[in-house]
Amino acid sequence: MEKIALLLKKWRLALILTLILIFHLYNVRNQLFDNKLDESWYVSVQSKFSSMMKGESLNVENLVFDPELYALAGWLYVHGVPPSDFNFEHPPLAKYFIGFSEVLFQSPTAANTLFSLATLLVVYLLSIKLFGKTAFALIPVYALSLEKLFLSEARSSMLDIYSTFFISLSVLIFLYAIKAPKLFPVLSIVIGLGIACKWESGLIVFAFIAFLLLDKAWRKLGYFIASLSLAFLVYTGSYLNYFFSGHTFLDFIVLQLSIYKFHSSFPHQGILRIWLLLLAGVIGPETRTTFFIDEESGEITKAVITKGVAITYSYNPLTWTISIFAVFISLLMTFKPTKEYRILPLWFISFTLPMSSTLLLEHHILNFMPSFILSIAHLLKSGWERGENGKKGALLIAIIVYLGALMIW
DSSP states (O other): HHHHHHHHHTTHHHHHHHHHHHHHHTTTTHHHTTOOOOHHHHHHHHHHHHHHTTTTTGGGGGGOOHHHHHHHEEEOOOOOOGGGOTTTTSSSSSHHHHHHHHHSSSSSSSSHHHHHHHHHHHHHHHHHHHHSSSSGHHHHHHHHHHOOHHHHHHHHHHHHHEEEHHHHHHHHHHHHTTEEETGHHHHHHHHHHHTEEEEEEEEHHHHHHHHHHHHTTTHHHHHHHHHHHHHHHHHHHTHHHHHTTOOOOOHHHHHHHHHHHHHSSSSSOOOOOHHHHHHHOEEEEEEEEEEEEOTTTOOEEEEEEEEEEEETOOOOOOIIIIHHHHHHHHHHHSSSSOOGGGGHHHHHHHHHHTTSSSSOOOOGGGGHHHHHHHHHHHHHHHHHHSOGGGHHHHHHHHHHHHHHHHHHH
């Protein structure tokens, strides 16, 4: 019994982590095992999308939403269609992952689920790097696994779960690369993979540059910037099928300019929009029309229009609202000897500042969500370490209540 007790004590973090991952897998199990599609589904979606683009049908049942669009794009890509011919607006790598998922698992969402598990593992490794092998290293994994937005991305064929994985992995590699610069080429390759999923993944580069500037590590900064050419090569490599279909490098540049033109065409918004989203879950103004229909005649008898604000269903005040304060306090602590924590506020800022004036949807938060969840865990750990022995019981109760509230919310 003593040996078993010692083993449990030694492996308790791994056991709890396994339970968290199993619980997460349980929450998304239908998308991993049951969401099977056949070829007729893709034909149907392609037909609906074609009709929608031609304006032939505006029926809600015939609309094609982003998850269906990316699932169709992935299917077409792995069957030889070049990225320029369908859904060129985003780089192709994430859609290739979705396409491979469709071929291997007959499901467009299985890869999303697997990447969500991989993201949780990377966040755990980040926690170990920052907090050591303590119970606090499990808090970010636990909190992220319960986030509605994270679960939504894991259950659907959206692109952000892939970029979030590569961003988180790049941060982990960077924390090792600042002490072992030979890892900078590997870091750049991972950055390139992230950008090949979604362009905004490249914003993490600003966090790394700012970190090295604050550290006055000029040689490492030069080495890192020089290695970024590998990121460009990896990004270009994601378009191999495009080149194999007869396109030149000049065509590739024109295609990238088309992507930029597409995204820059969206109207700019107020700089406070992202902060309203984080603080209160507000997406923007909303006009809602409620129709009352006579059941016998089918005629509309009344239409009531109400105006207000739209709040995303994913909003979590226990993490989103607290995030701003947690990151701010972490920023104040970045000049202390434990400078590795500096990457957390820099990660947050490198995404929130550029996104402050652009079109922002709630799923864009996922790219920097690990940064503020890790910052919250950092504050909890700092409060625990600074707390007096007589008050640690109350602190423990407060932490348990907070973790319980995360599960209920």
